[in-house]
Amino acid sequence: MVATNDRTVTVFGGTGFLGRRIVRHLRSHGFRVRTASRHPDRGHRLFGPDEPQLQSVGANIHDERSVAEALAGAYGVVNAVSLYVEHGRETFHSVHVESARRVAAQALRASVDRLIHISGIGADTASQSRYIRMRGEGELAVRAAFGDALFVRPAVMFGPDDAFLTTILRLLRQLPIYPMFGRGLTRLQPAYVEDVAEAIGRTMQRAETPSTIFEFGGPRVYSYEEFLGAVAHQAGLAPRLIPIPFAVWHALAWASEMFPSPLLTCNQVQLMQIDTVSSPEMPGFVELGISPHSVEAIIQKMLSNCK
Numbered sequence: 001m002v003a004t005n006d007r008t009v010t011v012f013g014g015t016g017f018l019g020r021r022i023v024r025h026l027r028s029h030g031f032r033v034r035t036a037s038r039h040p041d042r043g044h045r046l047f048g049p050d051e052p053q054l055q056s057v058g059a060n061i062h063d064e065r066s067v068a069e070a071l072a073g074a075y076g077v078v079n080a081v082s083l084y085v086e087h088g089r090e091t092f093h094s095v096h097v098e099s100a101r102r103v104a105a106q107a108l109r110a111s112v113d114r115l116i117h118i119s120g121i122g123a124d125t126a127s128q129s130r131y132i133r134m135r136g137e138g139e140l141a142v143r144a145a146f147g148d149a150l151f152v153r154p155a156v157m158f159g160p161d162d163a164f165l166t167t168i169l170r171l172l173r174q175l176p177i178y179p180m181f182g183r184g185l186t187r188l189q190p191a192y193v194e195d196v197a198e199a200i201g202r203t204m205q206r207a208e209t210p211s212t213i214f215e216f217g218g219p220r221v222y223s224y225e226e227f228l229g230a231v232a233h234q235a236g237l238a239p240r241l242i243p244i245p246f247a248v249w250h251a252l253a254w255a256s257e258m259f260p261s262p263l264l265t266c267n268q269v270q271l272m273q274i275d276t277v278s279s280p281e282m283p284g285f286v287e288l289g290i291s292p293h294s295v296e297a298i299i300q301k302m303l304s305n306c307k
């Protein structure tokens, strides 16, 4: 049975891949949860009809009034809204900087105690990648608006329904020859999405509030080539991994972006050129008492799901 308390946490993006797990883990820590997204019907499909402990509301983080309404009376807020591909007025700047600032400013105005902003490992205002630069600027904008904000930077996350490992598994099964990004040397440290959601639940419960950046990476750092090899081994496959220069990927992404729903974007290619590994100086799973799951421990469940 879930313990209860009277504290409400609003989760913007609470229907997303990470957000829906954050909602469940906050509930298991006893919080009342208000899931806020542009499509509250998805919240109802995921979590059932509204009840006092768990409600789904419509809110758009670009709209000040709907943000304020979603935050009314809340003890805490988590911003787990994403944007991976820019389109029209939905830009990395508008979502990850301007609207992140809006959520933080409205949280201060609503006297919210605890704000957790989800960013990403490597967020850096000096990066060559516009996406990563905007994540860095977003963190600064949030901290300027809400001094005690907590920041969560996950590494790439995996779990059932993900866009990362599920895609790799599907392609490994379909392609006898697997084209790698570059020579497969980029380093990554995939984190299990449930571990990250549990970490956010524990962070919300902690009594102390100084602004902190947490970085959450899984138990093992792989090169991209090692990672593909480990996944293929678990799936009982032996593909040939072929290096493809990044210049070729950039050309493919450029062509792909001419279509309405690009299969590959320049941003994705840029991200595959950058290591995403947690920094040993930053607090992470260990400080929250969590032993993160390995890819190998979770993959069998995912394999049976994507047969």
Ligand SMILES: NC(=O)c1ccc[n+]([C@@H]2O[C@H](COP(=O)([O-])OP(=O)(O)OC[C@H]3O[C@@H](n4cnc5c(N)ncnc54)[C@H](OP(=O)(O)O)[C@@H]3O)[C@@H](O)[C@H]2O)c1
Binding pocket: 012, 013, 014, 015, 016, 017, 018, 019, 036, 037, 038, 039, 040, 042, 059, 060, 061, 062, 079, 080, 081, 082, 083, 118, 119, 120, 121, 153, 154, 155, 156, 157, 158, 164
């Ligand atoms: N997935 C990863 O591997 C990964 C790795 C590192 C960091 N992160 C970060 O983790 C966070 C969550 O990522 P995710 O992969 O879980 O995202 P996701 O699955 O794409 O979910 C995004 C959520 O945001 C909501 N949303 C989008 N635009 C909105 C808006 N304007 N107003 C209100 N809600 C909006 C979506 O619902 P509606 O469309 O219904 O509004 C959905 O609930 C992001 O900050 C992402 O950058 C993710």
